[in-house]
Amino acid sequence: MRIHNTLTGHVEEFKPQREGQVAMYNCGPTVYKRQHIGNYRAFLMADLLRRALTYLGYEVTQIMNITDVGHLTEDDVADAQGEDKLQKEAARRNVDPWEIAREQERYFMEDLAVLRVPPAHGYPRATDHVAEMIEMIGQLIEKGHAYEVDGNVYFSIDSFPAYGRLSGNTMDKLNAGAGGRVEERTDKKSPHDFALWKRDEKHLMQWDSPWGKGYPGWHIECSAMAKKYLGETLDIHTGGPDNKFPHHECEIAQTESITGRPFVRYWVHCGWLEIGGGKMSKSKGELYTIPELTEMGYEGADIRLFLLRSHYRAPLPFDLELLDEAKTVRARLDNFVYHEMTERPDGTANPDLPKLLADTRRRFKEALEDDLNTSAALAALFELMHAVNKAQPGREDAERVVALVREFDEVFDVLSPPPQQDLDxxxxxxxxxxxxxxxxxxxxxxxxxxxxxxxxxxxxxxxxxxxxxxxx
RNA sequence: GGUGGCAUGGCCAAGUGGUAAGGCAAAGGAUUGCAAAUCCUUGAUCCCCGGUUCGAAUCCGGGUGCCACCUCCA
Missing domain, CATH: 1.10.10 (Arc Repressor Mutant, subunit A)
Structure with a gap:
C-alpha cells in the first residue's frame, strides 16, 4: 500500500507501527448544522481508506470524533472574542446547545447509514472528554508550552519550532506573509497562539477547570481523544483539506509537545468538492444535504459512486448531471450482475476465464494499493464486464465473475440489493x-x-x- | 503579501520518461415485432513558450488561467 502523506508531500509506502494493524483517526463533524455532501467527501474518503486497507488484509481500528463544543467562528483570533459555533446556532434557534448537538449527531449517523458507511469503532464526543483535555492542558502549562491569562489558556507557538511543517505555513512564513491580515491585539504573547481553554461567562456550556469555569478550545479535543483511544502515535489521521491549517498543525503541536513523539505517521487529506467553480461550504449558498439528494431520487450508492469515481485528492466538481452519470453507471453494474450474469444457460467453462479474473483482481488491487486509485480500479471492473459480456459465459463461469464483482463491491459498496422477485x-x-x-x-x-x-x-x-x- | 494545489477529447477521469486506461454523452451498424440490455465501429499529441533527452502529457525554466488555505468551513 502506498499513500500520499501531507506531511512530506509525497506518496509513500505505508507501514503501520504494528504489522498488519492500523490505528486510524478521522476528523469528524462539528454537530451544529446538517452536514452537506462536501463534508461527506472527507468521511467517505475515510470509509474508502478503511475498506481498502481491510480488503488488503489490514486490521483497522477507526475512531471518529464528534465535535460538540468549542469550535470557534474565529479560530485564528482564538481569544474570548470568538464565538462557539454551536453556541451561536443555539442562540439563533433559542434552544439548548446540547439539544442541537445530539440532534445533529443523530442526523449525521442517519446520513452515514444512507451512504452505506459502516460505523467506526468509536465516535467519541468532545464534551465527554473535557477531563482528558484539562489534563493535557495542564501538562502543556507545566512543560512551558502554554500559559494562562485571565482564565484563558493559550498554546505558545514559539515553544514549538516545528509548527507549520504540515501546511507549509511555518512561523517565519506566517510572519512574512502577515500582510495586514493579522491585526488584532489581544492578551496573547504571539498573534498565532491558539486557545486551549476559554473563559466566557455567557457560554452555555461550562466546565470547572484549574483556570476557572470555561470551555475547551477546538483543537485540543482531537489530541486528547486520539491519545486516549489510539495511543500517542497514530498510523493515519484524516481530514478535509481545510483541516490542514490550522487545526492539524495545532494538534501536532499540542500532542508532540507532551509526548515528544511523532503524533501521526501518515496525514491523509481529501480534495475539495467544488460547485460552480469554487468550493462547497456552509458559508455559501449552494450545497446539498443527503436528505435533499435522496428526495431528488438519488440513492446513497449513487453519491458513493460519484465520489469514488475520481481520485480522493483531486478537486472534484459537483453537479447533478455528474450525479446522474453515477446513477447510470450504477444501473449498468446492477444490470450486469442481476441481468446479464443471471439465469445463464449451462455451458462449458471458458479456459481463458481464470486468467481474466486473476488479472482483473490484480489490477484492482494494485490500483487501490497505489494511493487509492479508484478510477483505475473501476476501469479494471468495466473492462472485465465488457470482456465477459462479449464471451457470453455459461452459468458456472458467470457465477465466478459475479463473485469477483461482489468482492470488489466490498470496497466500493455500490451494488443495489437483489431485486425483489415477488409480484402480485x-x-x-x-x-x-x-x-x-x-x-x-x-x-x-x-x-x-x-x-x-x-x-x-x-x-x-x-x-x-x-x-x-x-x-x- | 505568504502557503498549498490544479490545467488531458463535448463532459467526467486515469496515466509522472517510451508511441494517450476507463466512464458518460453523441453518431453509424448488428440484434430486437417494438423496447431494454448487449456486441461492433467512430474521437484528443495532453494550457502556451523554451530547454534536457534517442524519446516528455510525464523532468527543468519561464509564462497564462483557475481553485483553495492564511476568517468559518470536510
Missing amino acids: AEIQSLIEERDTARAERNFARADEIRDELAARGIELIDTDGGTRWKKS
Whole structure:
C-alpha cells in the first residue's frame, strides 16, 4: 500500500507501527448544522481508506470524533472574542446547545447509514472528554508550552519550532506573509497562539477547570481523544483539506509537545468538492444535504459512486448531471450482475476465464494499493464486464465473475440489493397476457400492457428465456 | 503579501520518461415485432513558450488561467 502523506508531500509506502494493524483517526463533524455532501467527501474518503486497507488484509481500528463544543467562528483570533459555533446556532434557534448537538449527531449517523458507511469503532464526543483535555492542558502549562491569562489558556507557538511543517505555513512564513491580515491585539504573547481553554461567562456550556469555569478550545479535543483511544502515535489521521491549517498543525503541536513523539505517521487529506467553480461550504449558498439528494431520487450508492469515481485528492466538481452519470453507471453494474450474469444457460467453462479474473483482481488491487486509485480500479471492473459480456459465459463461469464483482463491491459498496422477485397476481397475469398477445403477434395489446406496467414502475425485458421484469 | 494545489477529447477521469486506461454523452451498424440490455465501429499529441533527452502529457525554466488555505468551513 502506498499513500500520499501531507506531511512530506509525497506518496509513500505505508507501514503501520504494528504489522498488519492500523490505528486510524478521522476528523469528524462539528454537530451544529446538517452536514452537506462536501463534508461527506472527507468521511467517505475515510470509509474508502478503511475498506481498502481491510480488503488488503489490514486490521483497522477507526475512531471518529464528534465535535460538540468549542469550535470557534474565529479560530485564528482564538481569544474570548470568538464565538462557539454551536453556541451561536443555539442562540439563533433559542434552544439548548446540547439539544442541537445530539440532534445533529443523530442526523449525521442517519446520513452515514444512507451512504452505506459502516460505523467506526468509536465516535467519541468532545464534551465527554473535557477531563482528558484539562489534563493535557495542564501538562502543556507545566512543560512551558502554554500559559494562562485571565482564565484563558493559550498554546505558545514559539515553544514549538516545528509548527507549520504540515501546511507549509511555518512561523517565519506566517510572519512574512502577515500582510495586514493579522491585526488584532489581544492578551496573547504571539498573534498565532491558539486557545486551549476559554473563559466566557455567557457560554452555555461550562466546565470547572484549574483556570476557572470555561470551555475547551477546538483543537485540543482531537489530541486528547486520539491519545486516549489510539495511543500517542497514530498510523493515519484524516481530514478535509481545510483541516490542514490550522487545526492539524495545532494538534501536532499540542500532542508532540507532551509526548515528544511523532503524533501521526501518515496525514491523509481529501480534495475539495467544488460547485460552480469554487468550493462547497456552509458559508455559501449552494450545497446539498443527503436528505435533499435522496428526495431528488438519488440513492446513497449513487453519491458513493460519484465520489469514488475520481481520485480522493483531486478537486472534484459537483453537479447533478455528474450525479446522474453515477446513477447510470450504477444501473449498468446492477444490470450486469442481476441481468446479464443471471439465469445463464449451462455451458462449458471458458479456459481463458481464470486468467481474466486473476488479472482483473490484480489490477484492482494494485490500483487501490497505489494511493487509492479508484478510477483505475473501476476501469479494471468495466473492462472485465465488457470482456465477459462479449464471451457470453455459461452459468458456472458467470457465477465466478459475479463473485469477483461482489468482492470488489466490498470496497466500493455500490451494488443495489437483489431485486425483489415477488409480484402480485394481477401484474403477473398482465405479463402472461402480454406474452400471449406477443405470441399471437398482437403487438398493439402487448405494448399497451408494457406501458401500463411501466406506469406502475415495472419495466419489462424480453429475452430468449422469457419475459423478465425489474422495478424501474 | 505568504502557503498549498490544479490545467488531458463535448463532459467526467486515469496515466509522472517510451508511441494517450476507463466512464458518460453523441453518431453509424448488428440484434430486437417494438423496447431494454448487449456486441461492433467512430474521437484528443495532453494550457502556451523554451530547454534536457534517442524519446516528455510525464523532468527543468519561464509564462497564462483557475481553485483553495492564511476568517468559518470536510
